[in-house]
Structures are given as structure tokens and as C-alpha cells.
Amino acid sequence: MYRVKGFFGIFCDAVVKDQFGQAVFVSLIGNDSSLQELAAKLSLSPSTEGSIQSVTIDCDGEDFTFSASQLSQKNAQRLPESARFKGLHAFWSSKKLHPQFADDGCGYVLFNPITETDKSLNLKLWNAIRQVSKIPLLDKWQSLFLQIAKEREWVKELEARGKVNALEVCLPPFEELADAISHLVVSGTLTK
Numbered sequence: 286m287y288r289v290k291g292f293f294g295i296f297c298d299a300v301v302k303d304q305f306g307q308a309v310f311v312s313l314i315g316n317d318s319s320l321q322e323l324a325a326k327l328s329l330s331p332s333t334e335g336s337i338q339s340v341t342i343d344c345d346g347e348d349f350t351f352s353a354s355q356l357s358q359k360n361a362q363r364l365p366e367s368a369r370f371k372g373l374h375a376f377w378s379s380k381k382l383h384p385q386f387a388d389d390g391c392g393y394v395l396f397n398p399i400t401e402t403d404k405s406l407n408l409k410l411w412n413a414i415r416q417v418s419k420i421p422l423l424d425k426w427q428s429l430f431l432q433i434a435k436e437r438e439w440v441k442e443l444e445a446r447g448k449v450n451a452l453e454v455c456l457p458p459f460e461e462l463a464d465a466i467s468h469l470v471v472s473g474t475l476t477k
Contacts, residue, residue: 289313309453393452
């Protein structure tokens with residue numbers, strides 16, 4: 286767990302950054318009142334007294350600061366009774382993670398590297414690629430297309446701390462993707 290600076294009793298158990306150092310996903314754990322206070326201060330307009338514009342997390346001596354504007358989706362929930370520490374709540378905030386919301390051909394896939402199998406991760410990645418692609422992709426292309434996407438850096442692993450890792454899927458613009466797929470079909474690499 287990482288300490289959230291300036292907030293007593295709030296800890297970060299996972300943080301993911303994109304290649305520009307911007308927050309993609311942040312997971313915080315703490316008591317309900319502390320998390321509610323943090324959420325409220327982040328949601329206030331910058332000119333309002335008591336508002337905060339950024340949060341700094343101490344990730345084992347490396348500070349990671351994210352601003353409220355980087356994270357557009359927020360969710361809070363009580364940890365289950367079976368959790369080791371009773372009475373805590375979880376709060377996570379992220380960019381739009383679901384690829385179907387991405388208009389730019391980009392999306393994110395979050396996964397737990399300890400419990401995720403290669404097969405299930407590849408399926409999540411394939412589903413994300415199909416959702417952000419403006420060109421229909423055949424299921425029989427999955428294995429080969431994933432390999433090509435990684436080689437062409439359309440899929441990149443993001444910097445993460447904690448128990449969550451992430452992949453960024455960012456397909457090229459429509460014309461470039463259409464040309465690439467046409468070339469692969471014509472060359473016989475991808476079959477109809």
C-alpha cells in the first residue's frame with residue numbers, strides 16, 4: 286500500500302500511468318469519511334475554497350501526482366465483510382476505461398498480473414481491439430492480429446504500481462488501419 290500525502294488514513298493500492306505520466310487508474314482505500322472528503326475536494330471548482338487540484342501518492346519513495354481533471358470516472362464501494370480490515374471503503378477513479386467510449390481508437394485493459402492467465406488476457410485484449418476498431422475484425426484473426434498489434438506498438442504496457450497492470454490499445458487512424466488490414470489480407474497473412 287502506498288501513502289496518499291496530505292490525507293490521513295487514505296492509502297493507494299494501485300495506480301496506472303500512461304506514457305505521458307498522466308493517471309489512467311487510481312485505487313484508494315480508507316475510511317468512508319476520509320474518502321468522501323477527498324472526493325468532494327477533487328470535485329470542487331478550482332476557485333472554490335477548500336478545493337484541491339491534485340493528489341500526490343508516495344510510491345515507495347517515488348512521488349506520483351495526478352490532477353482531478355485527468356480522471357473522469359469515479360466509483361466508491363464498501364469492502365466486503367470478508368476483507369482483512371473491516372469498515373474500509375474503496376474509491377477508484379479513472380479515465381474512460383471502456384473502449385466503447387473511445388472515439389479516438391484507443392482504450393485500456395486493466396488486469397491482475399497474478400491471477401490473469403495469458404488466454405484470458407488475450408481475450409480481453411482482443412475484445413478491446415474489436416471495440417475500438419472502426420473496421421470489423423474476424424475472430425479467426427485474433428492470434429495473428431494480436432501479434433501484429435504488439436509488433437506495431439498498437440498495444441503498449443503501461444507503468445503500474447500495485448496489484449493492477451494495464452495495456453493501452455491505440456489503433457492507427459481509419460485509413461492507415463484499413464490499408465494495413467487490406468495488405469495483410471492480400472498477402473495471405475490474414476485470410477477471409
